[in-house]
Amino acid sequence: MSARILRGIPVSTGIAIGQAYFLNRCHFAGITRQTVDEADVPVELNRLTEAFESACQDLERILGLVPADLHEHAAIIELHLMILRDPKFRKRSQDHVCSTRINAEWGLERAVGDVEEIFAAMSDEYLRQRGQDIRVVAERVLTKLVGRQAGLRAITQRAILLANDLTPADTIELEINKIMAFATAQGGKTSHAGILARSLQIPAVVGVEGLGDDLSDGQVIILDGFHGRIILDPNEDELARYTDLQTQLEAYQATIMRSCQLPAETIDGYRFEVLANIELFEEVVAVNDNGGEGVGLYRSEYSYLTRTQMPTEEELTETYLDMAALVAPKKLVIRTLDVGADKLMRSQTTREANPALGLRAVRYCLKHRDVFRTQLRAILKASVLGNVSIMFPMVSGLQELVEIKKFYRTVQAELHAEGVCFREDMPMGIMVELPSAVITADLLAQEVDFFSIGTNDLIQYSLGIDRTNKDVSYLYQPLHPAILRSIKWVIDAGHKAGIEVCLCGELAADPFCIPILMGMQVDAISLGPHAIPGIKRIIRQASMAECTALLKQVMASQSVARNNKLVRELIFRRFPEELLFYSSLLDEDIN
Amino acid sequence: MGEEQELRIRVRNNLGLHARPAGKIANEAQRFASSVVLTTEEAEADAKSILDVLTLAAPLGTEVCIRAQGPDADQAVQALAQLFINKFGEDK
Numbered sequence: 001m002s003a004r005i006l007r008g009i010p011v012s013t014g015i016a017i018g019q020a021y022f023l024n025r026c027h028f029a030g031i032t033r034q035t036v037d038e039a040d041v042p043v044e045l046n047r048l049t050e051a052f053e054s055a056c057q058d059l060e061r062i063l064g065l066v067p068a069d070l071h072e073h074a075a076i077i078e079l080h081l082m083i084l085r086d087p088k089f090r091k092r093s094q095d096h097v098c099s100t101r102i103n104a105e106w107g108l109e110r111a112v113g114d115v116e117e118i119f120a121a122m123s124d125e126y127l128r129q130r131g132q133d134i135r136v137v138a139e140r141v142l143t144k145l146v147g148r149q150a151g152l153r154a155i156t157q158r159a160i161l162l163a164n165d166l167t168p169a170d171t172i173e174l175e176i177n178k179i180m181a182f183a184t185a186q187g188g189k190t191s192h193a194g195i196l197a198r199s200l201q202i203p204a205v206v207g208v209e210g211l212g213d214d215l216s217d218g219q220v221i222i223l224d225g226f227h228g229r230i231i232l233d234p235n236e237d238e239l240a241r242y243t244d245l246q247t248q249l250e251a252y253q254a255t256i257m258r259s260c261q262l263p264a265e266t267i268d269g270y271r272f273e274v275l276a277n278i279e280l281f282e283e284v285v286a287v288n289d290n291g292g293e294g295v296g297l298y299r300s301e302y303s304y305l306t307r308t309q310m311p312t313e314e315e316l317t318e319t320y321l322d323m324a325a326l327v328a329p330k331k332l333v334i335r336t337l338d339v340g341a342d343k344l345m346r347s348q349t350t351r352e353a354n355p356a357l358g359l360r361a362v363r364y365c366l367k368h369r370d371v372f373r374t375q376l377r378a379i380l381k382a383s384v385l386g387n388v389s390i391m392f393p394m395v396s397g398l399q400e401l402v403e404i405k406k407f408y409r410t411v412q413a414e415l416h417a418e419g420v421c422f423r424e425d426m427p428m429g430i431m432v433e434l435p436s437a438v439i440t441a442d443l444l445a446q447e448v449d450f451f452s453i454g455t456n457d458l459i460q461y462s463l464g465i466d467r468t469n470k471d472v473s474y475l476y477q478p479l480h481p482a483i484l485r486s487i488k489w490v491i492d493a494g495h496k497a498g499i500e501v502c503l504c505g506e507l508a509a510d511p512f513c514i515p516i517l518m519g520m521q522v523d524a525i526s527l528g529p530h531a532i533p534g535i536k537r538i539i540r541q542a543s544m545a546e547c548t549a550l551l552k553q554v555m556a557s558q559s560v561a562r563n564n565k566l567v568r569e570l571i572f573r574r575f576p577e578e579l580l581f582y583s584s585l586l587d588e589d590i591n
Numbered sequence: 592m593g594e595e596q597e598l599r600i601r602v603r604n605n606l607g608l609h610a611r612p613a614g615k616i617a618n619e620a621q622r623f624a625s626s627v628v629l630t631t632e633e634a635e636a637d638a639k640s641i642l643d644v645l646t647l648a649a650p651l652g653t654e655v656c657i658r659a660q661g662p663d664a665d666q667a668v669q670a671l672a673q674l675f676i677n678k679f680g681e682d683k
Contacts, residue, residue, distance in 0.1 A: 082614045088640035
């Protein structure tokens with residue numbers, strides 16, 4: 001019998017072989033999912049009933065204490081009581097316990113999940129909100145359940161952690177040294193869990209479909225952080241193969257780490273700047289450890305997304321000053337707020353039919369000038385320290401850029417008038433990620449100090465596909481002639497105007513794509529810190545002559561398939577280790 | 592199995608079947624031995640379950656069919672219909 005393989009998104013490379021441990025937490029902090037013996041099912045059912053009853057009694061008692069003039073209050077408690085007494089809700093919890101033989105807590109949690117899903121699908125805003133009541137009520141029952149329990153089972157040995165989702169708070173509670181790897185059901189390529197895993201340097205896979213109920217604690221699994229696979233009940237063959245891969249990987253990593261602090265210079269003397277994409281302070285250590293020569297993309301959204309209120313100018317200034325000081329003397333490129341589309345702000349409540357084409361990034365900022373001003377002032381104030389640059393995302397054309405610059409000058413003038421110090425000649429650049437910006441790159445280049453090509457968005461907007469949509473993701477083709485021509489045109493336009501061009505999408509971290517980018521003579525690349533050593537190694541072993549030759553071939557080619565074949569041949573011939581240890585954006589096509 | 596009774600009625604209160612009306616329906620339905628089901632064009636709900644009734648998400652004007660089966664089916668249908676007619680005590 002072949003092993004069952006679960007697939008997800010690889011977010012941190014590496015291989016782990018070990019026992020699975022389900023961090024039994026969906027939404028409530030600290031609930032454990034435990035499989036129980038057939039004989040214990042009635043015990044769990046009984047616990048559930050008692051907890052429901054006890055929670056009902058509490059609410060009834062509380063209801064009796066509500067003063068007569070607080071009708072509203074009483075109404076809410078009555079509503080909660082009705083939910084607690086709802087026969088269907090109880091039955092759902094019980095059914096889950098019986099059918100999957102799980103503990104009462106998890107049965108309850110799953111019932112809550114079911115009901116929440118129903119509510120979340122409602123079109124009426126008011127009713128959708130009522131979904132929250134279910135959770136509030138369930139918390140009461142849960143408290144009763146947990147109160148009766150001896151204590152949550154702790155992880156007793158090193159394990160592969162499986163969870164619905166992991167937040168930074170979760171990981172603080174966990175004993176990191178006991179975790180070999182983790183996988184989550186939620187999350188995407190850019191989720192916090194991935195950043196966390198990479199900074200802990202443990203393999204991780206997120207967005208795993210089917211991660212859940214049929215896995216039991218203690219079961220041996222293989223987690224492949226290169227290809228985003230989880231192999232359940234691996235056979236001897238697979239165990240042998242992956243153990244072997246692990247050994248090779250360790251040797252390979254030792255090799256690339258030894259040379260990662262050396263400059264990214266080809267054997268024929270052509271030098272590239274290798275920068276890092278980061279979001280958090282914690283990642284700066286990884287930038288330095290992995291040979292990053294600066295920060296080419298500091299995503300500034302974190303300060304906005306982690307709270308319900310807009311950050312103040314003081315908070316932002318402090319954050320940016322700290323970051324500038326931490327990264328100094330290396331370069332720090334701060335990208336202004338790129339919110340919207342996939343990172344919807346909580347305080348931004350209007351729903352858009354088409355967020356990717358809607359009010360995001362600089363468009364949002366130009367519409368909400370107060371938000372924009374606050375951030376610009378903070379960045380300008382921070383420019384006095386270290387080596388800071390400012391970069392605007394999603395610029396669609398010259399007119400918009402002129403508008404941004406005009407406002408930027410106004411804010412500078414305001415600071416001047418207030419007598420606040422800032423660096424007047426702080427480099428100012430834009431992300432080139434919309435097809436319209438690509439086509440007008442020659443015009444835009446006249447107005448800025450540098451370009452940074454954001455390939456993730458550029459590919460999606462140029463090819464008109466949403467990569468997370470499974471039906472069209474096969475069209476995500478980084479080596480599509482349109483993409484290659486776009487990138488080359490932008491680099492050339494930048495150079496013609498005498499400005500530097502950086503590339504900061506996932507393409508920069510892809511071993512299969514890097515030789516082409518080198519051939520195009522991109523000045524700098526910016527990528528996740530942990531991908532730097534491997535990419536630097538390729539650059540250091542490659543020659544500009546072979547990259548130029550490859551570029552010539554792919555630019556002349558008319559098909560994506562042929563391009564993929566060409567780059568694969570080069571990597572296979574020159575860098576065979578990379579084939580083993582990297583997942584490539586081109587994988588889908590190659591396999 | 593006992594008798595089966597059915598009655599069609601429209602939601603008359605402005606806010607539709609939100610939490611409080613749903614609670615009243617469930618409370619009332621639980622008083623009867625018969626099973627009581629509410630049906631709209633889109634969904635069906637066990638009248639004794641507030642969560643079920645809420646999931647009907649029925650706004651003002653929705654036609655709801657109250658169907659009861661059991662020994663006191665007639666009384667159950669009448670009692671629930673009365674709630675709808677009284678607009679659940681709202682919109683006075």
